[in-house]
Amino acid sequence: PEWEACVSGSVKLAEELGLPVVATHPTQFMSRDDFNAHEARVCIAGGWVLTDKKRPRDFAPSQFFIPPETMAEHFADLPEALENTVEIAKRCNLHITLGKNFLPLFPT
Template identity: 40%
Template sequence: GGPVGRLLQQGKGDAARDLLTRLANAYDGRTYVEILRHGMAVEEQTEGAFLDLAYSLDLPLVATNECFYPTPDMFEAHDALICIAESAYVSETERRRLTPEHWFKGAADMRRVFEDLPEAVDNTLVIAKRCAFMVEKIAPILPPFDCGEGRTEEDELRAQAVAGLEKRLVTHVFSDGMDDAARDAAAAPYRERLDYELGVINEMGFPGYFLIVAD
């Protein structure tokens, strides 16, 4: 548990109240008292005190569930993994143990477990909404590429791309004996594709990016 819970376990109720009060003042309107119900002895020992503190300090409750495996039938397998990790035997009595309640519960399961505290489950949605954040969509910010006097980035990208294409056509497409008409016919699909790709790049506003990468 957290610092407040540890103080409650130690029987230091006044100290726990003082600490929770300081936290509530430091995080005004954003302090919740967490309630867990996995059937652990320490949870049963401290829940009443947590509820008293929450009600007396007018703090909202929130129901949480510490999950370590997806379904209840995975409990024994997870328990065995704990033993492997801690070099213990399943049959040992003095070792760390969880309960079969540490599985991933859905909304209906959580409401069943906390049927006497429905507001604690409702507050999980309140917290989720308060934590939600949508990044503002902005246009990419790129440094300008120096294309020389009177030449735009679109012009420069086209000039470099066309020069590169023509060089590759000579190397990989054109053959000896081709006349101009044959060369134009062979090059047509490549030039059309280049026009298309440049159109997409310009439409997206990325000619400067490609020039920077090429540079």
């Protein structure tokens, strides 16, 4: 709910300091459905039940990879933020193999 206030405050601060803004989205899950599995795992590990109002809730259901079109909609009023994000992405070189586990080798 505080998202708009946070973004507008951040943009104002960036303007005052002469800093570029970047479009971001906090991502913890590959898809929306992964949030429920995560919540179940947290409850199992911590000994809580899903309906416990006092259990920790560190993530939100909205923290999944969203399509570029959605990002463009979210930041339609800040096109320079999207452009800066693309510039950062151009500087990155990362290859990820999905579907295969890479476990560290520990002496047993």
